Amino acid sequence: MAQPILGHGSLQPASAAGLASLELDSSLDQYVQICIFKIIVIGNSKVGKTCLTFRFCGGTFPDKTEATIGVDFREKTVEIEGEKIKVQVWDTAGQERFRKSMVEHYYRNVHAVVFVYDVTKMTSFTNLKMWIQECNGHAVPPLVPKVLVGNKCDLREQIQVPSNLALKFADAHNMLLFETSAKDPKESQNVESIFMCLACRLKAQKSLLYRDADRQQGKVQKLEFPREANSKTSCPC
Numbered sequence: 001m002a003q004p005i006l007g008h009g010s011l012q013p014a015s016a017a018g019l020a021s022l023e024l025d026s027s028l029d030q031y032v033q034i035c036i037f038k039i040i041v042i043g044n045s046k047v048g049k050t051c052l053t054f055r056f057c058g059g060t061f062p063d064k065t066e067a068t069i070g071v072d073f074r075e076k077t078v079e080i081e082g083e084k085i086k087v088q089v090w091d092t093a094g095q096e097r098f099r100k101s102m103v104e105h106y107y108r109n110v111h112a113v114v115f116v117y118d119v120t121k122m123t124s125f126t127n128l129k130m131w132i133q134e135c136n137g138h139a140v141p142p143l144v145p146k147v148l149v150g151n152k153c154d155l156r157e158q159i160q161v162p163s164n165l166a167l168k169f170a171d172a173h174n175m176l177l178f179e180t181s182a183k184d185p186k187e188s189q190n191v192e193s194i195f196m197c198l199a200c201r202l203k204a205q206k207s208l209l210y211r212d213a214d215r216q217q218g219k220v221q222k223l224e225f226p227r228e229a230n231s232k233t234s235c236p237c
Ligand SMILES: Nc1nc2c(ncn2[C@@H]2O[C@H](COP(=O)(O)OP(=O)(O)OP(=O)(O)O)[C@@H](O)[C@H]2O)c(=O)[nH]1
Pocket: 043, 044, 045, 046, 047, 048, 049, 050, 051, 052, 063, 065, 066, 067, 068, 069, 092, 093, 094, 095, 151, 152, 153, 154, 155, 180, 181, 182, 183, 184
């Protein structure tokens, strides 16, 4: 599995009055390392990948979206058990012509994968097999956490993918299933929990990794996720 990326905290703008404290903060800031988790969002075009990432990172539903070309990055810093974690969300293109030159980059050093389908479009669900194959074809280790998201649940009258079918599929592929809506503000907590669940799992894996490395070497040197880590970790959400 890819190692968590360690990055430096960034400076925030400040007023002139706060300059002294900013200088103090900035001198400290360069020593504060933040863990960054790369989470990619994959699925057919128009299933709502952009809207879900907007909802999680910005808390809003965009009025208008255009087809993603290549990839768009969004970020959100979250705090888990007192540690600040930067969740870096890669909103990938669903259309083949906008993604083919980028696919290698999507999967390189990925920490977690979110597969999205549209509950009102059966083809977006049946195509999940193809998306999973693509993911496996890029040697994403089995330990990389993956979740399944059925989006657009607000369109109750138009649902084509029954929950029990989706649950069966998720079970068969060892994934958690979330059914939600990027559009419905009442669902924003649910959207948040998709990404927080992954971040919690990744943090748990990272803690194991540090503990193992500490035990073996007295200090952290080479960071690799232990093969058996999966059995020891569970989603705390
Ligand atoms: N009703 C409803 N519409 C949604 C929801 N999420 C997204 N949409 C709409 O679905 C359309 C496609 O949304 P996008 O987020 O752009 O889809 P995408 O998967 O990023 O599409 P590509 O960039 O082409 O891969 C837009 O018109 C959105 O307004 C939702 O939860 N409910």
